[in-house]
Amino acid sequence: MKSEKQLQVLLADLAVLNVNVHNLHWNVEGPAFKPTHVFLEEMYEDLFTKFDDVAELIKTNGGSPAASLKEYLELSKVEEYADRNWTVAEAFGESKKILEYLINSALEIRKTASDADEFTVANIMEDYVHDWQKTLWMVNAALK
Numbered sequence: 001m002k003s004e005k006q007l008q009v010l011l012a013d014l015a016v017l018n019v020n021v022h023n024l025h026w027n028v029e030g031p032a033f034k035p036t037h038v039f040l041e042e043m044y045e046d047l048f049t050k051f052d053d054v055a056e057l058i059k060t061n062g063g064s065p066a067a068s069l070k071e072y073l074e075l076s077k078v079e080e081y082a083d084r085n086w087t088v089a090e091a092f093g094e095s096k097k098i099l100e101y102l103i104n105s106a107l108e109i110r111k112t113a114s115d116a117d118e119f120t121v122a123n124i125m126e127d128y129v130h131d132w133q134k135t136l137w138m139v140n141a142a143l144k
């Protein structure tokens with residue numbers, strides 16, 4: 001499968017981002033704490049669901065998904081956050097960067113998959129772009 005290498009990186013990115021978004025969820029502080037904390041919970045649940053989906057997509061297509069934290073840290077281009085507190089604006093600012101990064105990754109995988117006629121992968125990446133664009137709209141509205 002032509003798109004497998006990129007799917008492995010997406011899988012690793014989702015694993016690291018799941019931890020990073022938990023960091024934001026736990027350590028955000030400020031007057032809008034509760035809705036931001038809840039929003040970030042919805043975000044890590046989405047990333048965790050897609051983390052499992054991507055691994056099973058790799059299996060479905062005959063591949064072998066990376067399945068250790070060590071491999072995820074090697075494969076992922078995402079840096080882990082330090083343990084720290086975040087303002088609400090910082091938490092949404094980081095969420096925006098994460099979503100833009102994921103949308104870009106899904107678009108690149110979709111292109112590889114489409115060119116190779118791996119249409120099931122392409123379809124799933126299109127759904128992901130839609131989901132993440134919708135979340136990005138909410139983040140951008142919160143940042144105004």
Ligand SMILES: [Fe+2]
Nearest residue numbers: 025026037041
């Ligand atoms: Fe939680």
